[in-house]
Amino acid sequence: MSNQITLYQHGTLALLVPGLLTGTITMAELLKHGDTGIGTGEGLDGELIILDGKPYHVHGTGDITIAPDSFTMPFANAHFARYSPLAELENVDEADLNQQMISLSRARNTFFSVEVHGVFSNVQTRAAVKSNPPYNTLAETAENQSVFNRDQVKGTLVGYYSPELFEGATVGGFHHHFISDDHQFGGHVLSFHLDKGDVSYQLFDTFEQHLPVGNKQYMEHDFSNDDIAGGIHQSE
Amino acid sequence: MSNQITLYQHGTLALLVPGLLTGTITMAELLKHGDTGIGTGEGLDGELIILDGKPYHVHGTGDITIAPDSFTMPFANAHFARYSPLAELENVDEADLNQQMISLSRARNTFFSVEVHGVFSNVQTRAAVKSNPPYNTLAETAENQSVFNRDQVKGTLVGYYSPELFEGATVGGFHHHFISDDHQFGGHVLSFHLDKGDVSYQLFDTFEQHLPVGNKQYMEHDFSNDDIAGGIHQSE
Numbered sequence: 001m002s003n004q005i006t007l008y009q010h011g012t013l014a015l016l017v018p019g020l021l022t023g024t025i026t027m028a029e030l031l032k033h034g035d036t037g038i039g040t041g042e043g044l045d046g047e048l049i050i051l052d053g054k055p056y057h058v059h060g061t062g063d064i065t066i067a068p069d070s071f072t073m074p075f076a077n078a079h080f081a082r083y084s085p086l087a088e089l090e091n092v093d094e095a096d097l098n099q100q101m102i103s104l105s106r107a108r109n110t111f112f113s114v115e116v117h118g119v120f121s122n123v124q125t126r127a128a129v130k131s132n133p134p135y136n137t138l139a140e141t142a143e144n145q146s147v148f149n150r151d152q153v154k155g156t157l158v159g160y161y162s163p164e165l166f167e168g169a170t171v172g173g174f175h176h177h178f179i180s181d182d183h184q185f186g187g188h189v190l191s192f193h194l195d196k197g198d199v200s201y202q203l204f205d206t207f208e209q210h211l212p213v214g215n216k217q218y219m220e221h222d223f224s225n226d227d228i229a230g231g232i233h234q235s236e
Numbered sequence: 237m238s239n240q241i242t243l244y245q246h247g248t249l250a251l252l253v254p255g256l257l258t259g260t261i262t263m264a265e266l267l268k269h270g271d272t273g274i275g276t277g278e279g280l281d282g283e284l285i286i287l288d289g290k291p292y293h294v295h296g297t298g299d300i301t302i303a304p305d306s307f308t309m310p311f312a313n314a315h316f317a318r319y320s321p322l323a324e325l326e327n328v329d330e331a332d333l334n335q336q337m338i339s340l341s342r343a344r345n346t347f348f349s350v351e352v353h354g355v356f357s358n359v360q361t362r363a364a365v366k367s368n369p370p371y372n373t374l375a376e377t378a379e380n381q382s383v384f385n386r387d388q389v390k391g392t393l394v395g396y397y398s399p400e401l402f403e404g405a406t407v408g409g410f411h412h413h414f415i416s417d418d419h420q421f422g423g424h425v426l427s428f429h430l431d432k433g434d435v436s437y438q439l440f441d442t443f444e445q446h447l448p449v450g451n452k453q454y455m456e457h458d459f460s461n462d463d464i465a466g467g468i469h470q471s472e
Contacts, residue, residue, distance in 0.1 A: 012401060014401050106455060106456070107449070107455065108455075109447070109454060109455050109456075109457060109459065110447045110449050110455070111447075163459075164459070164460070165248060165250050165404050165405055165459065165464070166405065168401050169401055169402065203449065205446060205447055205449040205450075206444060206445065206446050206447070207444075207445040207447070208442060208443075208444050208445075209442065209443040209444075209445065210441060210442050211345070211346045211347075211441055211442070211443070213343070213346050213439065213441040214441075218345060219342060219343065219344075219345050219346070220342070220345075221345060223345065223399075223400070223401065224400070228401070
């Protein structure tokens with residue numbers, strides 16, 4: 001049971017900032033830590049959303065495929081889903097939803113996940129285009145991204161909330177990914193309006209931070225001059 | 237094997253800052269996560285150093301007792317010891333040792349533990365005196381502390397290193413506790429000179445952050461106005 005109250009994370013947002021984009025965990029390994037999650041591929045290769053143990057990979061082209069076990073990532077989150085229904089909401093945008101999640105869950109000082117299934121409108125997502133070594137910074141790499149829009153779409157949003165204290169290791173606050181029920185549209189969520197949907201959440205008491213200690217570039221990098229907060233806000 | 241590469245932490249340094257000093261984990265529970273560690277008791281009740289599964293409690297009086305299973309803590313670290321010898325060092329002070337640990341371990345971007353056993357001189361430790369609710373801030377509570385000095389003393393130093401990125405959740409950099417071989421002297425280390433000792437270290441790839449989600453005061457606290465970095469540096 002205890003693994004249902006743990007949020008696993010491989011890598012940190014901070015390591016993406018200077019461009020440490022080498023894939024340091026395989027999908028096979030990540031899936032040992034959860035059946036639900038988000039992430040990005042080596043070289044900022046698109047956006048991942050894992051649902052029911054299936055890792056959907058939204059490419060920079062917008063195409064969606066299932067990532068193979070050998071797919072590698074510099075950063076990912078995963079957990080074993082056991083969401084509790086929180087509310088059925090209508091006509092809320094992202095800021096409303098986030099605010100209601102904080103109020104209803106009363107969990108702003110811990111990690112939790114949000115899952116919303118329903119009908120959305122004006123969904124805007126993005127997916128970065130994979131770059132090759134030598135990697136540029138996150139901000140430079142993320143400039144090469146595609147933005148996708150869909151007006152009416154039925155689908156699932158999976159998000160994580162992290163307390164501000166962990167900004168840098170994580171995105172402080174909310175970080176949402178999306179995939180449509182027909183698996184034709186998805187990515188990192190930039191904005192949305194929820195017409196009507198079921199909102200559920202899952203609270204964690206443990207944040208399991210795994211670091212790529214086997215990666216020489218990571219271990220030797222001097223982070224002291226990186227503008228981590230700036231790099232994250234510019235790109236996330 | 238995997239639990240020998242995990243550093244477990246209950247609570248955060250940040251929660252101590254505004255005075256959330258209620259004990260939210262028992263010693264019995266903490267010892268499930270390690271046989272080695274450090275921490276403080278409810279109400280900032282002294283300093284703990286766990287060696288070989290034995291939790292030594294350095295009281296504000298300087299007395300050292302074994303903490304019972306029911307002893308509770310707002311903040312603690314633990315791990316299962318499997319240290320690797322790193323060096324035999326002579327005539328180094330704290331700043332030297334810390335710098336050498338960083339150079340020799342090449343692990344500044346991950347969590348690790350340091351253990352030093354040997355002969356120390358001019359060791360200065362402190363232990364806070366337990367306060368009762370309603371608690372004051374960490375800085376106010378820590379004013380009521382005892383400082384202990386010992387010139388020549390044989391003993392064990394246990395410390396943790398955390399990357400700067402995790403400052404706030406942890407003490408960024410090094411955090412050392414000490415206990416003499418005769419169990420008569422110890423506490424949170426303020427300064428020392430190592431005459432001669434064996435230095436070993438243990439690298440972690442995982443930081444397991446456990447939060448006191450069952451504690452209403454913690455969950456409802458507004459951390460946004462706390463000077464977390466200032467509070468930690470003033471007191472640690």
